[in-house]
Amino acid sequence: MGEIRKTYDIEFKRKAVAMFLEEGLGYKTVAKTLGIDDRMVRRWVAHYEREGIEGLKEKRGTSTGSKNGRPKKAKTLEEEVLRLRAENALL
16 A cells, blocks of 8 residues: 655745754754654755745645646647648648
C-alpha cells in the first residue's frame, strides 16, 4: 500500500524558512526543532527563494489540463486536425 504523505500548511513552511533565512539556523537544526526531515526544509527554502511565498503553497492535486476538462495535448491535436482539414479542402 502507498504511504500517506503529511501535508504542512503554508504558515508552518513559512516558519521553517524564516528559521533558516532570518534566524540563521542550519537545515538540520530547523528540521530537528520542527520534527521534520531536513530535505523538506531545503526544498521549502529553495521554493521560497525561487517563487516567494507562492512557492510554499500546496501544489498537489492541481489540474494541469485546460478548464474544459480536456488535457492540453488533446486540444492541440484537435487544432491540428482542423488545420489539416482546411489545407485538404484547398487542394
